[in-house]
Amino acid sequence: MQLFPKVATTVLLAVMCIPALAQKIKLVDGDLSPIRDQKKINMEFTYDHLSVGKDNESDYVRKKTDEYNKKEAGKGDTWAKAWKDDRPTRFEPKFDSLFNENGDISVGDFPDAKYTMIFHTTFMEPGFNVGIARKNAYIDAEVQIVETGNKSKVVAKISIDNAPGRMMGFDFDTGMRIMEAYAVSGKKLAKFMGK
Incomplete structure (x- = not known):
């Protein structure tokens, strides 16, 4: 009986430490x-050559669309539309919001800003939650800070690896899990850039 509380405590501590160790942000x-003296930075998001799980994005979307449409007519098409729509309506605003809450520089649609941050998502793991089993989402990204007037002039390159989209409870929606990975990225990147 005394062994169970010790094992449970050890497992709980190990699980709590994983998210803290997983994400890596590095100035490349x-x-x-x-x-550092800027008040605002223009923000752009790109998704070219995106890998999703073990597939490229187009193969992943095709497979999922077919899978859902076989279960229920039209469900896959609805899912595929949400897959794209989540970027401007959920992921990008969440990133901007958490970045702005955690740093001294504001990011957003500022075409007159001296610098532009290009957040290029290179990999997504959508994860899953089927009630009895779950896998967290995460993303990898390459970030470039460029001069707005001359985007070939790169000021800095930053890599983001394993930004977790980990939620407690009822995160059955793929977009919700991935949105959390963008939230974590925004928060952690703002703090990293403020050092």
Whole structure:
């Protein structure tokens, strides 16, 4: 009987530590000092050559659409539309919101800003939650900070690996789990850039 509380405590502590260790943000090239005195940065999101799970994005979307349409006519088409629509309506606003709450620089639609941040998502793991089993979502991304007037002039490159979309409870919706990965990315990146 005494063994159970010790094992349960050990397992709980191990699970709590995983998210803290998982995400990595690294300055790959350049220098963040030029942007530190800026009040706002223009924001762009790109998804070119995106991998999803073990597939490229187009294969993943085709497979999922077919799978859902076989279960219920039209369900796959609705899912495929939501897959794309979630980017501008959920993921990107959530990133912007958490970045702005956790840093001294505001990001958003600021075409007159001196610098632009390009957040390029390279990988998504959508995860799943089927009640009795679950897998957390996560994303990988490459971030470039460029001069707005000359985007070939790169000020800094940052990599984001394993940004977790981990939620407690009823995150049965794929978009909800992935949105949390963007929230974590925004929050952690703002703090990283503020160092």
